[in-house]
Amino acid sequence: MQRLALFLGISVVTALLCAETTARTGGAQSYDTKAALGEALFFDVNLSKNRSQACATCHNPDYGFVDPRPTEAGLAVSIGDDGISLGDRNTPTASYAKYAPYFHKVEDGVYRGGQFLDGREPDLTGQAGGPPLNPGEMGMPDKASVVARLRENTNYVSAFKKLFGDDVFVDDDTAYKAMQISLAAFETTPFFSPFDSKYDRSLRGEVKLTDEEELGRVLFFSQQFTNCNQCHQLQTSQISKEETFSNYEYHNIGIPVNLEVRAANGLGSDFVDPGLLDNPLVSEPSELGKFKVPTLRNVAVTGPYMHNGVFKDLRTTVVFYNKYNSKAASAQTNPETGEPWAPPEVDGTLSLKELEHGPALDAQRIDALVAFMKTLTDRRYEHLLKE
Incomplete structure (x- = not known):
């Protein structure tokens, strides 16, 4: 049914979320734990200005906790509750988000952890409070307005x-902080x-694993043949189930501007996303x-890729990384455009030590x-891999 909703448009998706909200919050519901309360809140469209958007709208659990709704800019960014506003960054998955450490600066001067792509909220509780008040997302004017919506639901009040x-x-x-704590509890x-x-x-x-998958595993964790685990390995062991494949550091890997997004959201190609400098703790x-x-x-299953959704295909991202180590024409060409890779949006802070580690890949x-x-x-x- 949700595939049909995607085909018919955003309004049908909204209707489905409203139905989910009614099922989850209507009637004599009792929430015995903070996580159970947080689950109801996560799917509740009434916490947005026009009652059309919930946390689950942009972090849809049927699609890897990303936003499956098409927009004028494809799937690269999300549209707000007002039906007009378009973001500039790709909605990150909420999968495994609890494993990101509290935002901090380690001894070597490297920033690590936090929520959002710039770590501006130190933990999940802080993150949960952002979207309802963001004018480009759920659009509520202030905390009091959100709390008023909470009090409409007698089950919530109890x-x-x-x-x-x-x-x-x-x-x-x-009350607003209690809502944040509940949402974070559900996300854990x-x-x-x-x-x-x-x-x-x-x-x-x-x-x-198949022979190809096993080769990929060996290459991925290799210190010699790829640079993947320079940033995408957290545990020292390769057999830990709690490997989330991120060290939660911050890097500039030379991603170009997503011109399609900038044309759609009106920011223009000259705008520069400051990235980590959007974090008030970083200067x-x-x-x-x-x-x-x-x-x-x-x-x-959670493409498109990079912070601005500029690459549609997962293989493109690997070819992009390979451009730093290969002189081959195929490595220096964006397979999605057939043109040379566009220049980085920000050129002076590239993580070249990590990017240039390892040999070229065939x-x-x-x-x-x-x-x-x-x-x-x-x-x-x-099943989404097959689709």
Whole structure:
């Protein structure tokens, strides 16, 4: 039914979410835990200005917790509750988001962790408070307006008082923070991070990787033959089920401007996304244009890719990385356009040490890496690989 909704348009998707909200929050519902309350809130479109958008709209659990709705700019960015506003960054998956550490600066001066692509919220609780008040997203004018919507639902009122105390609604800030805590509690459940991909099942001996997938796995974790694990390996062990395939650092890898998005949202090609410098805790010019290393969990079903959704195909991303180490014409050409790679949006802060690590890759090894990354797809999304 949701595939039909996508075909018919955004209004039908909204209708489906409204139906989900009614099912989850209507009637005599009782929420005994913060996570259960957070689940209801996650799907509730009433927390947006026009009652048309929920957290689940842009983080749809049927599509790897990304936004499947087509816009004027394709799937690269999301449209707001007002039906007009278009963002400038690709909506990141909420899968495995709980594993991002609290935003901090490590001893070597490298920033790590946080939520959003620029880490501007230190943790999931902070992140949950952003979208409802963002005019380009859910569009509510202030916390008081959100709390007023919460109080419309008697089930919410009962649950909030039971879980946070009878005086939770005395102060709007307190009630809003309770909402954030509940949403974060839901996002920390196994629903978001099941660790049941083919890769995980192979570690448990339940399935065997194909020869191509195994080659990709070996290449991926190799210190000698690729640069993948320079940024996309968290654990020191290669057999840890809690490998989220991100070290949660920030890098500028030379991504070009997404001209299609800039034409659609009106920012224009001259606008420069400051990346990590959007974080109020960061002021060093050397951090301009850097973005958080994303998890590779479910990467094969959560395109388009890069912080601005500029690449549509997963294989394109591997070819893009290969351009730093290969002089071959195929490596210096964007396979989606047939033209040379466009210049970086920000050129002076490239992570060349990481990007230039390792030798050039031939087509067989590129395909093997893509095949391995497909094995990082949660079991419930494996049908999307075929679609």
